[in-house]
Amino acid sequence: xxxxxxxxxxxxxxxxxxxxxxxxxxxxxxxxxxxxxxxxxxxxxxxxxxxxxxxxxxxxxxxxxxxxxxxxxxxxxxxxxxxxxxxxxxxxxxxxxxxxxxxxxxxxxxxxxxxxxxxxxxxxxxxxxxxxxxxxxxxxxxxxxxxxxxxxxxxxxxxxxxxxxxxxxxxxxxxxxxxxxxxxxxxxxxxxxxxxxxxxxxxxxxxxxxxxxxxxxxxxxxxxxxxxxxxxxxxxxxxxxxxxxxxxxxxxxxxxxxxxxxxxxxxxxxxxxxxxxxxxxxxxxxxxxxxxxxxxxxxxxxxxxxxxxxxxxxxxxxxxx
Numbered sequence: 001x002x003x004x005x006x007x008x009x010x011x012x013x014x015x016x017x018x019x020x021x022x023x024x025x026x027x028x029x030x031x032x033x034x035x036x037x038x039x040x041x042x043x044x045x046x047x048x049x050x051x052x053x054x055x056x057x058x059x060x061x062x063x064x065x066x067x068x069x070x071x072x073x074x075x076x077x078x079x080x081x082x083x084x085x086x087x088x089x090x091x092x093x094x095x096x097x098x099x100x101x102x103x104x105x106x107x108x109x110x111x112x113x114x115x116x117x118x119x120x121x122x123x124x125x126x127x128x129x130x131x132x133x134x135x136x137x138x139x140x141x142x143x144x145x146x147x148x149x150x151x152x153x154x155x156x157x158x159x160x161x162x163x164x165x166x167x168x169x170x171x172x173x174x175x176x177x178x179x180x181x182x183x184x185x186x187x188x189x190x191x192x193x194x195x196x197x198x199x200x201x202x203x204x205x206x207x208x209x210x211x212x213x214x215x216x217x218x219x220x221x222x223x224x225x226x227x228x229x230x231x232x233x234x235x236x237x238x239x240x241x242x243x244x245x246x247x248x249x250x251x252x253x254x255x256x257x258x259x260x261x262x263x264x265x266x267x268x269x270x271x272x273x274x275x276x277x278x279x280x281x282x283x284x285x286x287x288x289x290x291x292x293x294x295x296x297x298x299x300x301x302x303x304x305x306x307x308x309x310x311x312x313x314x315x316x317x318x319x320x321x
Contacts, residue, residue: 007154007246009196012161012189015062019159022091023057024050028170028301033272038288040295043171044273045163048281048307052086052118055163055305056150059185060087062159063148064095072097077145079103079132081232082111083306084150089120100145102136104128108232108310130238151185152240161189167301168197174301180283181205181214181254182234184243186305191250205247205254206283208262211235215254217244230262230317231279233306255294261286266314267321269304278309 026046034042047055064072075098078088085101092099099120103112104127115122125135140147149156163186164177177194179187191203207215210227211234217223229235265282268289269275277285284302288295 007157007161007189007192007242009193011154011158012165012193015058015155015158016162016165018065019058019061019162022061022094025166026050028167030171031273034268034285037268037272038295039292040288040297041299042285042288043167043174043299043301045167045301045303046275047163047303047305048275048277052083052090052114053307054083054087055160055186055303056083056087057091058162059156059159059189060084060148061091063153063155064088064091064097066155067146071146075099075143075145076148077102077136077139077143078148078150079129079136080150081107081129081235082115082308083233085111085115085120085122086118086308088148089115089118093119100139100143102132102139104132108313110310111308114308129236133238151183152242154242157185157189157192157242157246159189160186161193163303164190164193165197167303168194171301173299174201175299176202176204176295177301178204178206178284178287179303180231180234180280180305181207181239182236182280183238184214184240184247186303187251188240188243188246190303192246195250202252203250204287205251206287207254207256208234208283209256209258212254212256213237214239214244214247215256218248218254229279230259230266230313231283233278233280234283255287255291257283257286257290261290263317263320264289266309266317270318275304276307276309276314277304278306281306
């Protein structure tokens with residue numbers, strides 16, 4: 001997909017005005033216990049408290065509000081492993097638009113059901129997000145729907161950037177943002193906002209060991225990803241070209257975490273913060289647990305970017321924990 005233009009702080013501020021009142025301004029709170037546990041000063045941004053339990057609503061709504069009335073009336077189509085699906089489904093239904101969501105066949109039942117309950121038609125197609133994307137584009141052509149990409153779109157990236165806009169208003173003392181990466185939309189938008197507001201702030205990304213496509217792309221390595229992961233929201237092979245361009249310019253480093261450390265972080269967030277995070281939502285904390293020396297004494301902001309974890313999976317993680 002060609003990168004039509006970059007994303008600016010003004011785009012993110014416009015997105016914030018556009019979506020105000022329709023998405024939650026979530027809390028960003030200092031955690032004394034996690035700070036003691038990690039050796040950093042930790043602030044958590046609770047995006048798992050959005051109505052659909054994920055930050056993805058921000059970009060989805062910004063995109064929906066930026067397309068024309070005629071396109072909304074014809075309906076929209078998206079491919080998603082879950083959280084983008086629910087964001088598009090919920091806000092399309094609010095705006096009176098038909099939404100078709102194509103999901104890979106292995107998507108957790110909780111995310112499939114959650115998307116259907118919000119009023120979208122769910123089509124299960126293919127084994128990967130790339131397979132789902134091909135089918136979504138076919139439906140776009142056949143039915144005249146507007147395609148809502150989960151991450152490779154300026155309006156999506158700008159919407160996700162509103163997370164950092166809020167964080168730096170709520171905790172202006174932050175020195176670092178640690179952001180999980182799937183397709184790259186969240187970290188790209190947050191990096192644009194953060195570096196424009198506070199040029200000295202460091203933005204670091206997080207990927208899981210089995211799914212580190214962005215790290216591989218940035219380092220000129222062949223993309224080799226796959227296998228089971230507890231963080232299926234980060235299991236993306238084809239990262240966004242627009243996010244990649246922005247990350248190359250604005251993100252300091254991408255750190256890799258082990259699956260077991262992500263599980264530890266899920267357990268810590270439940271036991272200490274009494275909050276449910278999915279694997280991708282806990283990945284930022286996991287990095288602090290795995291690489292404590294990198295963050296020692298720093299004021300670190302982490303988006304708990306989603307809370308949609310299958311209840312059976314969660315119970316297994318808690319038993320192991």
